[in-house]
Amino acid sequence: MSAESKTDEGGDYRLQGGPWASAWKLAAGAGVLGLGGWAAGHSSNPQRAAYSYLFAFLVFLTIGLGSLFFVLVQYLTSARWSVTVRRTAEFFMVGLLVFAPLFVPVVLGMEHLYPWTHVSAEHGGGHESAPHEGGHGEHGAPAAATEHGGGHGAGVYSQEDIERAVHHELLQHKAPYLNRNFWFLRALIYFAAWGLLAWSFYRNSTAQDGSRAEGLTVRSARLAPPATFVFGLTLTFAGVDWIMGLDPTWFSTIFGVQLFSGSVVAAMAVLILTTLSLRANGPLTRAVTVEHYHDLGKLLFGFNCFWAYISFSQFFLIWYAGIPEETTYFHARWGDGPWKNVSLLICLGHFALPFVFLMSRNIKRRLSLLSLGAAGMLVMHVVECYWAVLPNFARNVLELTPQDPASLQPHWLDLACLVGVGGVYLAVVFQRMTRHPLVPIGDPRLSRSLRFENF
Amino acid sequence: MSDTHNEPQPERERRPVLLLAEFDSAGSVLHAAEALRDAGYKSFDAHTPFPVHGMDRAMGMSDSRLGWIVAAMATAGFTTAVALITWANHISYPFVVGGKPPLSIPAYAPVTFELTVLFSAFGAVFGMLGLNKLPRHHHPVFFSDRFRSATDDRFFLSVEREDPKFDLTKTRELLEGAKATHVEVIEDEVP
C-alpha cells in the first residue's frame, strides 16, 4: 500500500512564490492596521469598540473551530476522498492558536459586554458591587440601579424597578457561574484545549509529510474521538460565556449546537474558497478536482441545512411557547424595528437562497458558481455573527428598545475590527501555508483521494 | 399486447427480436457495450446483477431525467401543503389556538416540509418506475433460460431488432468478438 502511495504523490504541492506566498504579509499588515483602528476606537468609544471587536472575534473564531471540526471528522470516519483538502483545513485549524492573544480586547471590554460583571457574587439582596475599573456611570447596565427607584414616582415601585430587581436577583443566582474568576478560568481552559488539539493534529499531519509514518494517521484517528468530546463541550460553553452571556437573563439549551452549526458552514465556505483560489494559483490544480468540490459543496449544503434546522428549532420553540423570559432574544432581533430586516435577510440569504442554489448537482460541479455560493455563505456568516452580538449593544449600552431605528447603526469600528482580527488570524494561516506542502503528502490515503470520483 | 395468451395461436409468426450475449465478468460486458456503442448501435441494453460502474458511459446513455420529475413533485407537495394549511386554518375555519393567529407562518413549517418530502418520494419511486416502464412482467428476454443468472452472477447484453444496425450474423460476430461466452437469438411473436 505504502509503495503505491509513493507513486502518487508526484507533485511537490508547495507554494512556489506567487501571490499566496506573500499573502501572509499583506494579511499581517491589514491586521495591524485594523487592530490600530480598534485601539483608537477603544479610547474614544470603548463600549462600541468592545461589541464590534467581539463580533469580529466571533466571525473568525468560528471559522477556526469549524475547520478543527472538519479535520476531526475526517479522522473519525477514516475518510479518503478528503485527504487532498484536509491540509488546507488544517492551516485554518492551527490558526486557532492566535485567538488566545486576540482575546485580550474582549477582556478589556468585558465591563461593557457582560452586564453580570456589575453584580457581585458575595453580597446577597439588592446590593450592587462597586464599579471595578474606570467610569461606568454612563452605561447603566440593567442591573445597575435598584436604589434609585428608577426615577419614576416616589415611593411606588414602577414596573421598571420590579424588572430590575428580578434581573438583579437572577444575576445573583447565577453568580457562582457568571463571576470573573471562573469566567477567566474557563476561557483559559477553552484556549488551552483548542490550542492543544489544533497543534496535535497539525503536528501529526505535517510530521507525516516527511516520515510517511502510517502510525501518525492511527494516532490522529485514536485522538479524534476524545478530541471531539472536548471540542463539543468547550465550544458550547465558550458560546454560553461569550455570546449568550451578553444577555445573562436569557438562556437556550440548543445554543451551543447552533453556534457549532454556523461554525461548520463558515469553515466549509472558507475551505472551498481557499482551495479554489490556491488551485487557480498553483499547487492544488491537480490535487483538488471537481469531484472534491462536489463533495465539499454537498457538505456546505448539508451543514447549512443543519444550521437552518437548529436555528429554526431554537426560534420555533421559543416562538411557540411564548414565555417572556425567552422571547427577549427574538424581540431584540425581530420586534418591529430595524433588526427585523437583518433577521429576514438571514432567513433568506443564509437559508432560502443557498438552499435552492446549492441543491443542484450542476452548480456544485461548476466551480465559478460554487465559489459564488460559498462566498455568499461566508458573507451571511458575518451577518449572522453581527446579528448575534450587536443587538445587545443597543440593549445593554444604549438602552434602546428594538423598535428604535437607532438600535441598528453600523459603525466604522465593525469593519476595523473585522480587518484587524481577520488580518492577524489569516496572517498566521497563510504563513503556515508557506511552511508546509498544501496536501498531506505522507498520508496513506492520499492516492485514493487523488483518484476519487463521485457517483 | 391484448391477445389472449392461453390458447396457442399458430397463425402468429415467431421472429427473432433480440440477440442475447452472455459474459462472465463486469469488465468484459463493459467493454462489449463500448464496442456496440462504438459500432453505432443504439437499441441495446446491458443486464447485470448490480449496477456496473461506468456502464452508462459505455452505452452512451444520457443522464437520468428523474431529478426533474422529483423537482416538479416537490413543488407540487410544497404548494399543496401551503394551500391546504391556508385553506383549512385561515380561510375555511379561521381560528385562534394557543394565542397563535390563524395565519402563523412558522407553524406551517413541519407539515409543509413533510408533504414536500412525501410528494418528492412518490415522484422518485413512481417516476423511476415510469421512466423504466415497469412493472413489465412479460419481456422477450425472459424467454431465455440462461437469462435467469442475470440476477445472480452473469452479465448480458441484449441487442434489439429495432436497431437499424441489427443483423443476425454481423451483430453476433461483434458480440462473440467481444468475449461473449454465449450468444443466443430470442424469438417472439411479432404482432
Next chain:
Amino acid sequence: MQIFPRSFNLLPAILGLGLAVGGGAATAGVWYYFTPKHTHVGYAPRQPVPYSHWLHAGQLGMDCRYCHANVERSPEAMIPPTQTCMNCHAQVRLDSGALAPVRESWCAQFPPAQRTDANCPGVPAERRARLTVAQAAIPWVRVHRLPDHAYFDHSVHVTAGVGCVECHGRVDRMEVVRQEQPLSMGWCLDCHRDPTGRLRPPSEVTNMNWEPSGPTQQARPVRPPQTCSGCHR
C-alpha cells in the same frame, strides 16, 4: 424463463384505473353515506301516540309554545306532559282508540284508589286497575338528538330570533315528525358564521309562514360563537 403471460403487462394500467375508480367510489360513498345528511335526515320514528303536528300546529293553528312551553326559558324545548294533552282531550275525542295511551297515562298517575271517572276520563274500569305507575309516562321517541358533547340551548336561539322552522322544518305540515336537517356540526357552523339571513323578529319565531319583508329586525346583536367551547363545554 417467461413466468407471466403477455397480457400481464397491462397490470399497471389496470391497477391505476382500479385505484382511480375504486378510490373515487369509496371517497364518494363515505362522503355521502357516512354523514348525518344520510344517516339522520328523514328519521321519522313511530310514536306511541300518532300525534299529528299537521293537525294541531297546521290546521288548528296552535302555537308551538302551547306544548313546548319552556323553549324561550330553558335549554330544553320540553316534550309536553300528559297534562297538556288532557287540557283538551279530557273532553275532545274521548272515544279515540289512538288516544288511549294518553288517557291511560293520565289515569296511571293516580293511586288505584283514586282512579275515578273524573280522574280517568275515557278509560274503561277494567283497564284502570291494571295500570302501573310506570305507564304514567308516555314513551315518546326523541326525533332530534344531538350528541352529548354538543351543548345546545333552545332559549338562546329562540330569543335571538332563530325560528323553529329553521331547524325543524315545516312541522305544521308533518303528519309524522321527521328530521329535516342534518344537525351536523358543519350545518350548525353554517349559521353561526353568518346568521343574518336566518334571523327574524322574536315575535315571529314560531310562525311557520313568516317571510322576511325589508331589513331583518334583530332582537339584539347576534354574534354566535365559533370557538370550540361555544358548544363543547
Next chain:
Amino acid sequence: MSDGPITSIGEKHLVRPGATFREITDSISVVTETSAPRGWWIAFLTAATFLGILGAAVGWLFWKGVGVWGNNSPVGWAWDITNFVWWVGIGHAGTLISAVLFLFRQKWRTSINRFAEAMTIFAVICALLFPGIHVGRVWHAYYMFPLPNSMSLWPNFKSPLLWDIFAVGTYFTVSLLFWYVGLIPDLATLRDRCTTAAQGVRRYVYGLFALGWRGSNRHWSNYERAYMILAALSTPLVLSVHSVVSFDFATSVEPGWHTTIFPPYFVAGAVFSGFAMVMSLILVARVVYKLNDLVTMTHIELMNKIMLATGSLVGYAYAMEFFIAWYSGNPYERYVFVNRALGPYSWAYWTMISCNVISPQFFWFKRFRTNIPFSFVLSIFINIGMWFERFVIIVTSLHRDFVPASWGYFHPTAVDIATFMGSLGLFFTLFLLFIRWVPMIAIAELKGVLPQADPHHGEHHGKHDKHDKRDAPTEGGEPAPAATEGA
C-alpha cells in the same frame, strides 16, 4: 479503482476476501428457500403469542375505554406516548443506515441496511399503533387527517400532534418505498432461483413483486438516481420526524419539556436506540443464520462506535438541560430537574442515566466493542434506558404540575403493560416473517462492493493515468466499488 483496505491503519475487509457473487446470492437466498430452523419457530410462536396479548389488550381498551390504562390526572400521558416515542425512535437507525450512511458512502452499511430498514418499518408500525388507540375510541381516528367532513372542521395545523401524524405518516410511507425499491432487484433474484414446478407459487409471488425486473442498465441508471434521491430525502426526513415528536413536548410551557435542545437531542436519542435495536437483532440473526461472513466484526465495532457517539450526544443534552435549568434561574425548571434526580421517580432517572450515558462509555475500549455477548447485553440495556428516557421526560414532568394539590404518582395497569409487551410481539412477528421470506441482506448492493464488481478489477492495477479525466463530469449512477470501510 478499488484496492484492498489499508490494513496498516486499521482498515478491514467488509466481506470475507475471495467471496464470489454466487456465494453471496446463495448464502442469503437460501434462508428464504429452506424450511425455517427450530429457533425461528420458537421465536415466532412466542412473538405471535404476544401479538395475541396485544389484540386482547387493545380490544379491551376499545371495549372499556381509556380508563383501563393508568393515566390519570396529573399524569395524562404515560405509557402510550412513551411507547410511541420509543418505537418511532427505534425506527430511526434504519433510515440512518440506509440513507445517511449511503450519502456518506459508508460502504459497510450494505450488510445491515436491509435489516435496519425492515426494522424501521415494523417499529414505525408499532409506533403508529399508539396514536391510533391512545384515545380509546379508534373510530374517531379519522379526525387526525385533513378530510372534508360534515363537521366543517379541519385539523389544527398549529398543533404538534397533527405534525406528528404528517411526520410519522410520511416517514412510514417513505421508508416503505425506500425499502421496497431496494428490494426489487433481490426479489428478481429470488424469482429467478425458482426452477422446479414445485416452486410455482414462490415464482409467481416473487415475480409479481419484482415487477419484471431484468437488471437492465437503462433501468439501473434511473433506479440508482431514485435510490439516491430517496436517500437524500430520507436524511432530512429522519431529522424532522423525531424533531416533530419532540415538539409534542417542547412547544408546551411545561417545565422539563420546554427546552430548545429537544429536537436534535431527540434525534440523537432515536438513532442511539435504533442502533441498539439493530445490534440486538442482528447479533441473534448472525448466530441463527450463520452470517459471520457478511456481518463481520467490523460492522459490530462500527455500530458500537456510533452508539458511543450518539450516547454521548444524549449525555451532552442531559447535561445541557441540567445546566440550563440551573442557569436559567427559573425555580420551576430547576425543581423539575432536581425532582427527576432525587424525587419519587429517581429510580427511573438513574436507570436512564446508567443505561444511556454510562454503559456506552465501555465502547471507548476495543475489547468491549468487539465482544459479541457484551455488545448484545449492552444493546439491550440501551433499549431499556431509552424507554426510560421517554418515561422520565413524560411522567416526571407531569406528576408534579404547577398546583401541588394535584401532585400524584403514576402506576401502570396490567393493560398498560400488556399493550407494551404486545407491541413487542407485533414487532417481532413482523420481523420474523421478514427474515423468513425476504432477503435480509441486500444482495445486489453487497455484490456491488465486492472487488470483482469493478469492471477494471485486475486490469491496470493502479497504473492508469489518474489525472487526465479529472475534470470531466462523470455520468450518474454507479457506486465506486470498494469492499472496504470508509470512503
